[in-house]
Amino acid sequence: MGLEITDLQSGYGNIEVLHKISLAVDDGDYVAVVGANGAGKTTLLKSISGTVRAKGGSIVFNGNDLLARPAHKVPQLLIAHVPEGRQIFPELSVYDNLMAGAWLVKDKDQRAQTLGEVYDLFPRLKERSGQMAGTLSGGEQQMVAVGRALMLRPKLIMLDEPSQGLAPKLVTEMYQQLAEVHGLGTSVLLVEQNTTAALKYAKRAYVMEQGRITMSGSSEELRGSEEIRKAYLGI
Amino acid sequence: MFNDALTTSKQHSARRVAWRVAAVGTALALTLTGCSSGGGDNSSGNGSKNVKVDEVRLGTILPLTGSTAQNGNNSLHGIELAVEQINAAGGIKSMGGAKIKLSTADATSDAAKAASAATQFLSKGEPPLAIVGAYASGLTITVARVTERAKVPLLSTGFADELTHQGYKYFFQLPPASSLMGAAQFNYAIDIAKDAGKSIDKVAIVYANNAYGESQAKALKAQADKAGKTVVLNEGYSPNITDAGPIVSKIVASKPDAIYSIAYVPDSVLLMRALKAQGSDVPIFGGTGGYITPDFVKALGDQVNDVFSITTSNPDGYGDIGAAYLKKYGEFMPQEAHDNAAAVYVFAQALEEHPTTDSTDLAKYLHEGKFDQGAAASMPGGFVDFDETGVNVNAKPVMVQWQNKSLIGVWPADIVKGKPVWPGQ
Amino acid sequence: MDILNHVAQSVANGLLIGSVYALISVGLTLIFGVMNIVNFAHGEFLMVGMFGAYFASTAFGLDPLWIAPLIGIAGFLLGALVERTIIEPIIKAPQSAQIIATVGLGIILANGAAAIFGNNFLSVKTPYQGETFSLFGLHFAATFVYAAAYAVVMAVLLALFLNKTRFGKAMRATAQNRGAAQLLGIDPKRMYMVAFGLGVALVTLAGSVILPYTLVYPFIGQQYVLIMFTVVVLGGLGSIRGAIIAGLVVGVIQSLSTLLLPSELQNLPVFIVFFIALVLISGGVLSRVRNASVKLKRS
Numbered sequence: 001m002g003l004e005i006t007d008l009q010s011g012y013g014n015i016e017v018l019h020k021i022s023l024a025v026d027d028g029d030y031v032a033v034v035g036a037n038g039a040g041k042t043t044l045l046k047s048i049s050g051t052v053r054a055k056g057g058s059i060v061f062n063g064n065d066l067l068a069r070p071a072h073k074v075p076q077l078l079i080a081h082v083p084e085g086r087q088i089f090p091e092l093s094v095y096d097n098l099m100a101g102a103w104l105v106k107d108k109d110q111r112a113q114t115l116g117e118v119y120d121l122f123p124r125l126k127e128r129s130g131q132m133a134g135t136l137s138g139g140e141q142q143m144v145a146v147g148r149a150l151m152l153r154p155k156l157i158m159l160d161e162p163s164q165g166l167a168p169k170l171v172t173e174m175y176q177q178l179a180e181v182h183g184l185g186t187s188v189l190l191v192e193q194n195t196t197a198a199l200k201y202a203k204r205a206y207v208m209e210q211g212r213i214t215m216s217g218s219s220e221e222l223r224g225s226e227e228i229r230k231a232y233l234g235i
Numbered sequence: 236m237f238n239d240a241l242t243t244s245k246q247h248s249a250r251r252v253a254w255r256v257a258a259v260g261t262a263l264a265l266t267l268t269g270c271s272s273g274g275g276d277n278s279s280g281n282g283s284k285n286v287k288v289d290e291v292r293l294g295t296i297l298p299l300t301g302s303t304a305q306n307g308n309n310s311l312h313g314i315e316l317a318v319e320q321i322n323a324a325g326g327i328k329s330m331g332g333a334k335i336k337l338s339t340a341d342a343t344s345d346a347a348k349a350a351s352a353a354t355q356f357l358s359k360g361e362p363p364l365a366i367v368g369a370y371a372s373g374l375t376i377t378v379a380r381v382t383e384r385a386k387v388p389l390l391s392t393g394f395a396d397e398l399t400h401q402g403y404k405y406f407f408q409l410p411p412a413s414s415l416m417g418a419a420q421f422n423y424a425i426d427i428a429k430d431a432g433k434s435i436d437k438v439a440i441v442y443a444n445n446a447y448g449e450s451q452a453k454a455l456k457a458q459a460d461k462a463g464k465t466v467v468l469n470e471g472y473s474p475n476i477t478d479a480g481p482i483v484s485k486i487v488a489s490k491p492d493a494i495y496s497i498a499y500v501p502d503s504v505l506l507m508r509a510l511k512a513q514g515s516d517v518p519i520f521g522g523t524g525g526y527i528t529p530d531f532v533k534a535l536g537d538q539v540n541d542v543f544s545i546t547t548s549n550p551d552g553y554g555d556i557g558a559a560y561l562k563k564y565g566e567f568m569p570q571e572a573h574d575n576a577a578a579v580y581v582f583a584q585a586l587e588e589h590p591t592t593d594s595t596d597l598a599k600y601l602h603e604g605k606f607d608q609g610a611a612a613s614m615p616g617g618f619v620d621f622d623e624t625g626v627n628v629n630a631k632p633v634m635v636q637w638q639n640k641s642l643i644g645v646w647p648a649d650i651v652k653g654k655p656v657w658p659g660q
Numbered sequence: 661m662d663i664l665n666h667v668a669q670s671v672a673n674g675l676l677i678g679s680v681y682a683l684i685s686v687g688l689t690l691i692f693g694v695m696n697i698v699n700f701a702h703g704e705f706l707m708v709g710m711f712g713a714y715f716a717s718t719a720f721g722l723d724p725l726w727i728a729p730l731i732g733i734a735g736f737l738l739g740a741l742v743e744r745t746i747i748e749p750i751i752k753a754p755q756s757a758q759i760i761a762t763v764g765l766g767i768i769l770a771n772g773a774a775a776i777f778g779n780n781f782l783s784v785k786t787p788y789q790g791e792t793f794s795l796f797g798l799h800f801a802a803t804f805v806y807a808a809a810y811a812v813v814m815a816v817l818l819a820l821f822l823n824k825t826r827f828g829k830a831m832r833a834t835a836q837n838r839g840a841a842q843l844l845g846i847d848p849k850r851m852y853m854v855a856f857g858l859g860v861a862l863v864t865l866a867g868s869v870i871l872p873y874t875l876v877y878p879f880i881g882q883q884y885v886l887i888m889f890t891v892v893v894l895g896g897l898g899s900i901r902g903a904i905i906a907g908l909v910v911g912v913i914q915s916l917s918t919l920l921l922p923s924e925l926q927n928l929p930v931f932i933v934f935f936i937a938l939v940l941i942s943g944g945v946l947s948r949v950r951n952a953s954v955k956l957k958r959s
Contacts (some may be wrong), residue, residue, distance in 0.1 A: 032668055033747070051839060051842065051843070070840045070847075072842045074845075075843065075844060075845035076845060081843045083840060083843060087834070087837055087839065087843075088840070089833045089837055089840065089841075090836060091836055092829065092832060092833060093818060094799075096829050097833075098835075099826070099829065100830060100833045100841070100844055100846070101844055103826070103845050104844070104845040148844070152844070152845075231685070257847075299777075299779070300770075300771065300878055300879065301882075302879060302882070302883075304774065304779035304877075304878070304879065305779040305877065308778070308779045405778070441923075444924045452747075470922055470924075471922060471924040472923035472924050473923075473924055473926075473927070475882075475883045476883075476923075476951070477874060477883050477884060477887070478873075478874075480673055480677070480801065481673065481914075481915055481918035481923060481926065482918070482923045484669070484670075484673070485918065488666075500781045500875075500877075501682070501781060501874075501875055501877070501880075501883075504781065504783060504874075504875050505873075505874060505875075508790075508803075508873060509801065511790035512789070512790055512791070512792050512802070512803070513799065513801070514792065530780055530781040530782070533781075533782070534688075534781065534782070534783035534785075534875050536785050537791075646780055
């Protein structure tokens with residue numbers, strides 16, 4: 001079970017970005033997709049969440065065909081997507097941003113409880129709960145974006161470049177918090193240019209180049225690979 | 236939904252061509268018989284006394300959409316009723332029972348669009364022999380420019396003075412001009428007050444700032460100055476106002492003995508409501524427009540009683556056509572419907588007495604004749620008589636008053652039956 | 661003293677009419693804020709509301725003020741239907757197509773009304789049409805007081821809806837970032853339908869509320885559309901709070917200006933203020949349109 005992607009072809013208009021990609025994220029897995037800018041990593045996540053329409057292949061999550069769903073129905077399967085560039089709601093308060101993440105959670109008590117958990121994870125957000133999200137620092141906005149996704153209590157959380165624009169210290173912090181989330185049983189699918197960080201925290205990883213998966217394996221294996229060290233880790 | 240000349244002409248162009256062929260055929264046949272019988276008349280047009288055709292074309296350009304659409308549609312109703320009546324009575328008998336064929340164009344309520352509608356109307360297909368229109372003075376001014384160029388008589392119910400000051404040869408104005416209307420509105424009111432033992436010394440003039448409102452207000456002001464009365468307020472406003480409160484505040488603050496108002500339906504109703512709300516009981520003398528319409532009484536009910544208005548023809552003297560209108564449309568015949576119907580009767584009588592298929596020839600006779608048939612007879616004075624500038628020299632304004640929610644002609648005493656009632660007595 | 665009284669009366673009148681301006685305009689800004697669509701048929705929807713109120717009130721013998729909520733509900737359904745059938749297909753179309761669609765809709769509504777109801781000026785009679793309230797030496801026409809009261813109530817309800825309810829917040833979220841909202845499971849199409857419905861509901865309700873002091877005819881929308889757009893642009897496109905403030909400002913400026921200027925120039929100062937706001941403060945209307953991310957601020 002979990003997420004299974006088979007021979008996925010996807011892109012924009014007539015331009016195909018992903019050429020028959022296959023990958024899997026098992027229950028409780030922590031998978032990173034690494035690769036250079038423009039390799040198609042963002043398109044991959046958008047195809048899963050349905051904001052980019054796939055042209056071929058299949059995406060199945062716990063037996064559900066994702067390609068048959070409009071984008072707004074994908075989160076119903078408890079898949080959360082933290083998009084590139086955070087995409088918070090700047091004119092809503094931090095609290096309202098987080099609560100927007102629980103739009104599909106009809107149970108009020110569950111919302112309150114999850115909010116407490118998110119605040120525990122990001123105490124900073126609790127302090128700023130009444131503030132307009134647009135006035136927060138970049139790091140705080142990233143917390144809002146992740147916290148908002150967590151409000152769904154997702155089975156799978158997908159993150160697009162969570163370390164982008166963050167200071168090194170904050171990157172570490174962010175990944176530690178993500179590890180905590182993963183520790184609670186949430187599967188993680190991460191796409192990152194920051195290969196060092198990704199391979200440090202993920203269990204498994206895929207390497208993507210020009211819309212194709214060129215390597216995959218455990219993070220440990222990939223960290224040891226000569227090619228990876230040269231091309232991505234700069235060692 | 237509307238009689239739009241453009242769509243009508245497209246839809247019926249085939250039929251129109253057929254008619255034209257028939258008309259030309261008939262004309263040819265008449266020429267031949269005319270020649271063989273030795274009559275000297277030239278049936279190609281000018282001055283012919285022996286013109287027999289199946290139909291004579293009459294155009295009308297009216298604001299059928301936009302802010303003065305209601306008046307435009309009322310006018311159209313009057314015109315259609317007159318055409319029906321004339322055709323039912325045998326058409327233009329001297330022209331072989333020719334039927335009046337009416338075609339209609341929408342002038343909208345925008346002067347620029349009115350001109351282009353008129354141009355298209357006159358340039359497509361066979362132009363009408365004469366045109367009746369265009370209700371509002373502002374529209375009529377631009378339409379008249381077009382009809383003058385095309386040498387087609389325009390029978391108008393617009394009041395604006397400048398209409399007959401252009402040296403136009405093809406323009407005919409049935410109702411009294413604004414200056415006369417304004418003077419009568421002012422002087423009749425003074426006379427009515429005197430008759431009731433009252434005196435009007437301070438007057439407020441409020442008007443919609445379009446061609447019609449401004450020219451009539453100018454006449455009122457001139458008259459007030461001449462009569463040595465104090466104009467405590469002389470205020471124009473956009474005819475598109477949505478709230479009359481500020482103007483009425485000014486009226487009330489100026490403490491007049493009488494209010495002279497030139498307004499269309501929406502602003503007249505807004506003014507009346509606001510006057511009531513601000514507790515004013517000053518007598519109101521309206522200048523036609525909204526004050527004499529069915530909608531005015533429908534909107535205001537009993538509140539209309541005692542309100543005066545100047546108008547161009549006496550509504551309780553409309554006779555047969557007034558009764559026919561009430562029967563057909565379920566409301567009393569408004570002034571604009573009557574006066575436009577009168578225009579049609581003038582057209583028909585002119586052709587009856589001077590058969591012609593030539594617009595210039597018709598225009599010449601319109602200047603010469605006196606017209607007293609049908610609705611033309613219920614114009615004040617009993618007939619219509621145009622001078623060389625197109626002014627109806629016989630036109631005389633009438634003061635009407637809402638009494639028991641009906642319009643009654645109350646002044647001047649020699650041409651009306653009713654008696655004025657001073658408000659509050 | 662007399663002058664002071666006049667000024668106070670003018671400001672009061674301006675606030676009353678200004679709140680009505682806010683009520684008729686707020687739906688336009690809501691629709692733009694959420695959907696990025698300029699609804700050029702907004703004036704015609706006002707007309708539809710007025711006709712609805714006229715016929716409902718003459719048929720049932722009820723005051724338009726009592727009928728207003730029902731007209732609002734009917735307006736909501738009408739708006740939702742129009743959104744689904746006419747607006748939804750063009751939501752991603754070029755702006756020119758959207759303009760043509762909504763302008764066309766307005767023309768159809770106005771001419772449709774003319775065809776169905778005729779070119780008549782219709783109005784209702786209510787017992788309070790001639791009444792005034794007096795307070796501190798100032799006088800207020802009852803019809804305007806009731807209309808303004810409605811406007812205040814609707815503004816409060818709208819603010820509560822947008823700021824306090826889950827649905828309202830989701831609508832604002834959609835306005836601020838459609839893509840992100842979709843990722844959270846919010847259906848943008850549903851939000852658009854509701855937003856358009858609400859915008860139409862507000863303006864049709866306004867039509868019902870103003871009917872006692874005015875009258876309705878098929879082309880009355882055109883009389884209001886200039887005020888609507890002035891208010892909405894002055895308030896900042898898409899800003900609810902801005903539209904409400906701008907409505908009041910326009911009302912007061914208009915009213916005060918009649919103290920000094922002839923009535924025919926009552927819109928002149930409004931346009932001057934509007935122009936200054938446009939050029940100096942917001943840097944021009946186009947930049948405002950482009951800067952569409954600043955939408956549905958806390959209202």
